[in-house]
Amino acid sequence: MSKNKQQADIRSHRLDKDQIARNFGDLHPPLSRSEALIAADRCYFCFDAPCTTACPTGIDIPGFIQKIRSDNIRGSAHTILGENIMGGMCARVCPTEVLCEDACVRNTHEEKPVEIGLLQRYATDPVFDQGTPLFSRAAATGKKVAVVGAGPAGLSCAHRLAMLGHDVVVLNRDDKPGGLNEYGIAAYKTVDDFAQKEVEYILSIGGIELRKGETLGKDFTLQDLRDSYDAVFIGIGLGSTNTLGLDHETLPGVDSAIEYIAEIRQSDDLGKLPVGRRVVVIGGGMTAIDIALQSKRLGAELVDIVYRRGPEQMGASRYEQDLAQTNGVTIHHWAKPVELLGDDHVTTIRFERTALDSNGRLTSHGDGFELTADTVFKAIGQILDVGVLGKDAAGLEIRHDRIVVNEAGRTTLPDVWAGGDCVAGGDDLTVTAVQQGKVAAIDIDRRLRGE
Amino acid sequence: MADLKTTFLGISSPNPFWLASAPPTDKAYNVNRAFEAGWGGAVWKTLGEDPPIVNVSGPRYSAIHSNERRVIGFNNIELITDRPLQTNLDEMRQIKQDWPDRALVASVMLPMNEPTWAKYLPMVEETGIDAFELNFGCPHGMSERGMGAAVGQVPEYIQMAAEWAKKAASVPVIVKLTPNVTNILPPAKAALDGGADAVSLINTINSIMRVDYDSLTMYPTTDGMGTHGGYCGEAVKPIALNMVAEIARTKETRSLPISGIGGISDWRDAVDFLALGASNVQVCTAAMVYGFKIIDDLVDGLNNFLDDKQLTLDELIGKAVPSVTDWQYLNLNYVEKAVIDQELCIQCGRCHVVCEDTSHQAITHTVNGERRFEVIDSECVGCNLCVSVCPVEGCISMHQLTEGIDPRTGETISPEKADWTTHRNNPMRKTK
Numbered sequence: 001m002s003k004n005k006q007q008a009d010i011r012s013h014r015l016d017k018d019q020i021a022r023n024f025g026d027l028h029p030p031l032s033r034s035e036a037l038i039a040a041d042r043c044y045f046c047f048d049a050p051c052t053t054a055c056p057t058g059i060d061i062p063g064f065i066q067k068i069r070s071d072n073i074r075g076s077a078h079t080i081l082g083e084n085i086m087g088g089m090c091a092r093v094c095p096t097e098v099l100c101e102d103a104c105v106r107n108t109h110e111e112k113p114v115e116i117g118l119l120q121r122y123a124t125d126p127v128f129d130q131g132t133p134l135f136s137r138a139a140a141t142g143k144k145v146a147v148v149g150a151g152p153a154g155l156s157c158a159h160r161l162a163m164l165g166h167d168v169v170v171l172n173r174d175d176k177p178g179g180l181n182e183y184g185i186a187a188y189k190t191v192d193d194f195a196q197k198e199v200e201y202i203l204s205i206g207g208i209e210l211r212k213g214e215t216l217g218k219d220f221t222l223q224d225l226r227d228s229y230d231a232v233f234i235g236i237g238l239g240s241t242n243t244l245g246l247d248h249e250t251l252p253g254v255d256s257a258i259e260y261i262a263e264i265r266q267s268d269d270l271g272k273l274p275v276g277r278r279v280v281v282i283g284g285g286m287t288a289i290d291i292a293l294q295s296k297r298l299g300a301e302l303v304d305i306v307y308r309r310g311p312e313q314m315g316a317s318r319y320e321q322d323l324a325q326t327n328g329v330t331i332h333h334w335a336k337p338v339e340l341l342g343d344d345h346v347t348t349i350r351f352e353r354t355a356l357d358s359n360g361r362l363t364s365h366g367d368g369f370e371l372t373a374d375t376v377f378k379a380i381g382q383i384l385d386v387g388v389l390g391k392d393a394a395g396l397e398i399r400h401d402r403i404v405v406n407e408a409g410r411t412t413l414p415d416v417w418a419g420g421d422c423v424a425g426g427d428d429l430t431v432t433a434v435q436q437g438k439v440a441a442i443d444i445d446r447r448l449r450g451e
Numbered sequence: 452m453a454d455l456k457t458t459f460l461g462i463s464s465p466n467p468f469w470l471a472s473a474p475p476t477d478k479a480y481n482v483n484r485a486f487e488a489g490w491g492g493a494v495w496k497t498l499g500e501d502p503p504i505v506n507v508s509g510p511r512y513s514a515i516h517s518n519e520r521r522v523i524g525f526n527n528i529e530l531i532t533d534r535p536l537q538t539n540l541d542e543m544r545q546i547k548q549d550w551p552d553r554a555l556v557a558s559v560m561l562p563m564n565e566p567t568w569a570k571y572l573p574m575v576e577e578t579g580i581d582a583f584e585l586n587f588g589c590p591h592g593m594s595e596r597g598m599g600a601a602v603g604q605v606p607e608y609i610q611m612a613a614e615w616a617k618k619a620a621s622v623p624v625i626v627k628l629t630p631n632v633t634n635i636l637p638p639a640k641a642a643l644d645g646g647a648d649a650v651s652l653i654n655t656i657n658s659i660m661r662v663d664y665d666s667l668t669m670y671p672t673t674d675g676m677g678t679h680g681g682y683c684g685e686a687v688k689p690i691a692l693n694m695v696a697e698i699a700r701t702k703e704t705r706s707l708p709i710s711g712i713g714g715i716s717d718w719r720d721a722v723d724f725l726a727l728g729a730s731n732v733q734v735c736t737a738a739m740v741y742g743f744k745i746i747d748d749l750v751d752g753l754n755n756f757l758d759d760k761q762l763t764l765d766e767l768i769g770k771a772v773p774s775v776t777d778w779q780y781l782n783l784n785y786v787e788k789a790v791i792d793q794e795l796c797i798q799c800g801r802c803h804v805v806c807e808d809t810s811h812q813a814i815t816h817t818v819n820g821e822r823r824f825e826v827i828d829s830e831c832v833g834c835n836l837c838v839s840v841c842p843v844e845g846c847i848s849m850h851q852l853t854e855g856i857d858p859r860t861g862e863t864i865s866p867e868k869a870d871w872t873t874h875r876n877n878p879m880r881k882t883k
């Protein structure tokens with residue numbers, strides 16, 4: 001370890017208040033009515049619309065756009081939220097450039113798809129602003145379902161179950177509901193406390209009891225729930241951050257991106273947050289982009305992302321990569337960290353060049369480079385804390401540290417369903433979590449009705 | 452550059468674009484600006500008897516918009532000029548003096564008795580105007596008083612008034628026709644029989660724009676009540692073109708020179724009117740929506756078009772008239788099929804939806820398990836619906852079958868023409 005005694009430069013108030021406010025304002029401001037009408041007019045109302053197929057929740061996109069054209073905004077919102085109760089959040093956070101908008105036939109000749117995300121926001125914003133009731137509950141079934149986790153998966157599942165007439169108890173570890181909508185999504189994607197507004201709306205259907213500070217594996221076990229409820233849905237997301245597997249990983253200044261993002265999201269005065277002058281981010285997903293960009297927007301001078309593979313393999317979409325780069329973030333590909341340097345605080349991180357060998361496996365070259373850093377953020381993914389599932393985990397099939405479910409969300413335990421980031425085979429998107437929660441609710445309902 | 456100088460009824464103007472009688476020609480101020488901008492002529496806002504009429508002081512106009520707020524159709528309940536006759540006459544005299552090379556036409560609307568016509572027309576003519584246009588067209592307000600469309604809908608009245616006008620005037624007389632009739636030919640014929648030198652058409656079409664979705668009253672209203680108005684602008688062009696072509700192709704009326712009006716907003720619209728038989732054109736709504744400056748594109752566009760086609764303006768006039776005929780003379784042996792250019796196709800599938808739902812189930816959506824839209828020749832009737840709805844210009848086109856068998860009917864394609872008049876299914880067919 002080198003004897004580098006350089007002081008870490010980590011400070012708050014790097015930027016003035018107005019600049020911070022501008023940096024953390026709406027990334028994509030909402031459309032005005034006239035903008036929305038013009039955007040809606042660009043929809044061709046395709047047969048068997050490719051955008052609808054591309055949407056994980058299968059929203060009838062041409063259908064809702066048609067309703068925007070005729071000023072039937074409430075009807076439009078119903079079309080959206082009926083398939084995806086978090087259509088408001090999804091309108092803000094979905095990587096539409098790889099989902100619906102990527103499928104838009106307008107791309108063929110114009111490379112400019114219909115602005116589906118923004119139109120979806122236009123149609124749904126009034127519902128959340130005004131609390132317009134769009135859904136009601138079916139006759140009570142007398143069944144009670146426990147939902148663990150109040151993230152997108154859990155809340156979507158709870159809402160659909162409530163609609164179908166079941167009573168739901170949602171047990172959530174965190175104080176605030178919403179999961180990563182509240183603690184993870186980049187601040188400029190969901191301004192004005194939208195995550196909580198959305199949760200309030202979801203709960204307003206009735207029949208859902210939300211209990212906070214209730215942690216599976218600590219305050220109760222899966223077996224407890226199976227004993228006292230007719231069905232259980234697990235939507236606990238992912239827990240701890242992966243480790244780099246390097247020495248000195250506990251060195252001050254080597255931080256979890258997720259934890260810092262949560263701090264940003266919960267801060268009521270962003271200027272107060274201390275941020276390094278030189279920030280290095282390890283990872284290639286949405287989290288890596290988000291921590292890099294938000295550090296930059298808090299005033300970090302030099303922000304580098306280092307990813308061990310190429311741009312195509314990055315979990316973050318091309319659009320997100322471009323966004324980072326146009327905001328002054330440097331992205332290095334094909335390099336992996338090998339050494340953290342610093343005495344009482346990290347000062348430097350050393351990388352080795354990587355490449356794919358003839359078998360497609362990642363290898364490293366030996367040669368490499370160093371980056372000086374006041375902060376190193378680990379954004380290399382999270383894993384499920386299988387431990388919280390307790391001894392019931394024995395009956396649950398787990399693969400690659402995630403719960404295995406079938407296409408209806410059933411686990412290998414007959415009365416337990418799961419969805420969202422904690423299940424195997426997903427793509428770690430809000431919209432997928434919502435879909436999995438919905439699909440599971442429909443299957444739970446069928447099962448409880450004895451169909 | 453093509454020469455756009457036009458002579459209509461012996462009246463010359465630097466181009467064939469006149470402003471129609473309406474707000475743009477309401478007073479000297481406007482007409483001056485229009486002539487400065489380059490308009491070839493102006494038909495002054497319709498004059499009536501003194502004391503002048505009054506207009507409502509609430510909304511006179513309303514529009515149908517596209518989502519980009521483009522005005523597609525326009526409605527008005529405005530009456531004829533609401534200024535004293537003498538004021539108008541003084542200004543007209545001055546304009547004609549200041550702009551001797553432009554056409555200045557006086558539009559008039561008078562009650563149905565000859566002495567009135569004999570009294571007013573000489574007074575108006577004395578200003579130096581080039582012609583009269585008799586307004587038998589306004590469908591609202593004035594028609595309740597027995598003028599405007601109330602005259603234009605009765606051929607006998609048209610003829611009578613035209614005769615009075617011809618007697619009282621020494622300059623040419625143009626009769627402006629109302630489209631609010633089931634057949635435009637009798638009014639046109641009546642104008643001709645009455646001695647009119649030309650017809651102009653169309654005036655506006657009876658219309659109610661919509662209701663107000665809050666109050667559930669018609670929209671717009673004057674103090675809660677509304678009345679039908681006259682519809683014009685882009686949306687009415689096809690209706691006007693048909694009427695113009697009918698007059699131009701019918702033996703009894705085709706000697707009448709036509710001034711074409713209705714929905715002209717760019718030079719292509721003017722080409723439509725001219726090719727279908729109009730000798731010049733008049734514009735109102737487009738000027739009211741975009742201002743006088745549109746004359747630049749009208750003149751420039753028509754010029755370039757004529758140059759490209761190597762046509763003179765005179766050669767363009769009436770060029771398309773011989774292509775208009777009755778349905779019964781269309782060649783029923785002629786067969787076209789739609790062809791989709793797969794290179795251009797963006798796979799929206801609209802052609803499939805519309806053909807499947809409302810036409811002839813002649814377009815696939817899947818071929819060999821892949822999303823693909825292809826025309827099934829054995830079902831395609833050649834209706835052109837898919838071409839009409841396809842968002843990509845040129846992607847779907849109609850191709851003629853010139854030989855072989857039409858896979859839809861099983862009949863051999865015949866090079867002979869054969870129309871309904873001789874068709875075997877026609878009980879009234881003519882035998883050769």
Ligand SMILES: Cc1cc2nc3c(=O)[nH]c(=O)nc-3n(C[C@H](O)[C@H](O)[C@H](O)COP(=O)(O)OP(=O)(O)OC[C@H]3O[C@@H](n4cnc5c(N)ncnc54)[C@H](O)[C@@H]3O)c2cc1C
Nearest residue numbers: 149151152153173174179180216237420421428429430433
């Ligand atoms: C930084 C970051 C940025 C992202 N940005 C985007 C984006 O822009 N667009 C996008 O589509 N996706 C994004 N994602 C992914 C998206 O947030 C997740 O896929 C989605 O939130 C998963 O929902 P979930 O319900 O499965 O889990 P979570 O959102 O993680 O919610 C899990 C819930 O379970 C609770 N919980 C956890 N453990 C327990 C326990 N033991 N007992 C009880 N409750 C528990 C938590 O309190 C939480 O409320 C991002 C993710 C991260 C980390």
Ligand SMILES: Cc1cc2nc3c(=O)[nH]c(=O)nc-3n(C[C@H](O)[C@H](O)[C@H](O)COP(=O)(O)O)c2cc1C
Nearest residue numbers: 471472473497527586654683684713714734735736
């Ligand atoms: C507001 C308004 C007022 C009009 N007033 C008259 C009029 O006084 N006399 C007349 O002959 N036609 C009048 N018209 C009809 C126009 O001259 C013209 O025939 C009709 O609008 C169709 O042409 P356009 O589609 O170019 O507007 C008026 C039209 C409008 C819109």
Ligand code: SF4
Nearest residue numbers: 806831832834835837
């Ligand atoms: S021309 Fe008409 S019938 Fe033929 S494919 Fe097109 S829509 Fe169908």
